Amino acid sequence: MILNAAFHEFAEKGFEQASTNAIVKEAGIGKGMLFYYFKNKQGLYEYLIEYTLDVIIHDYLEQIDTEERDFIERFKQASRLKMKAFLEYPALFRFAGTFMLDEASIPEKLKPRLEKLQQLGYAMMYENIDTSLFRDDVDVEKAFQLIRWSIEGYQNELKQRLQGENLAAMDFDPLWEEFYEYLEVLRKSFYS
Amino acid sequence: MILNAAFHEFAEKGFEQASTNAIVKEAGIGKGMLFYYFKNKQGLYEYLIEYTLDVIIHDYLEQIDTEERDFIERFKQASRLKMKAFLEYPALFRFAGTFMLDEASIPEKLKPRLEKLQQLGYAMMYENIDTSLFRDDVDVEKAFQLIRWSIEGYQNELKQRLQGENLAAMDFDPLWEEFYEYLEVLRKSFYS
DNA sequence: TTTTTATTGACCAAAGTGGTCTAATAGGAA
């Protein structure tokens, strides 16, 4: 499918280095189709970004339950949602990972939408958190960050460990077990 | 200088996508020079990797004082060394960051050297650590990882915050202050 | 049938590729 091939190519090479020839080849379609559906390379790229932002908002961020006031529990919940969305749209999420980090790679006209998403992301993760759960001898803001970095670090490590594996045919349960153990340690350490 | 231009280009585009034309242009030299000093693109690339591994070992890893048995203190020390080395060879370190994560990007003949470096890195960080400092209701191995992920997370965030700033003319003291505050929180949380 | 929509791939000029080679130059030795 066109979009997946495009996600893949842009994620791997970035906008300029990405090749429309490579995309149609991987998608198994004729060159003409790409420019029949999209004005040009830039148009395709912008469509991909908009599409990506929409998916992240609707299939991930908006699903987070902000009624959960326990920060670690909320993060755990969000991690499951993220993984679920990732397994559904792996190419899209890999693409998201590349352009979200790099201001320069996103067209001016889409920056406001990205900012909106970032604000929403922040809200869904940090709003309505019960700060009284934390031990009172540490700054809660700092604890937030440390927990976030810890979890992201674990997830990155996982990503590397699973590089090249067949994700579809995998049993994730033991990994979730391991993840929960780490969360337990965080709970013991940062909560009172 | 040739090497810096090459580090930059390879870091940004990877081996295949990197352009020798772009390198000589950025270096401000004639095309001939590159192939006078190096056999070909591949030869240049391999030289850069070997050079990088040497610098990381001698200017960073081997400088870490393994007499320091406090894990967090050791990490703090290592962070200062890393930053010092980074400020001295920024292009080289950015290059290192790209190819160290990606098995496929390193030539077969250099893989043993990379493995040696990884082993050394592990040893310099985790050997001779006083595990009795940790609280005894959590698995020390897990605490190691969480602390590592936390610190790496902070450093990544810094990297992003400082993107595009003039590092040479910067005052890092307040950042180190902030960093130490995070280390204090880690200490309170993971040590007994 | 006719009309509309979807699809292909040959084709284009332009740009870029890694690499070679000749010719010029610089700097030191004689």
Next chain:
DNA sequence: TTCCTATTAGACCACTTTGGTCAATAAAAA
């Protein structure tokens, strides 16, 4: 001054790739 050798530049090479167009169709709808 005259050589000689170590550097250096960049024009040039054959070849690939680039984003994009377009006329020819195949398929579907009317």
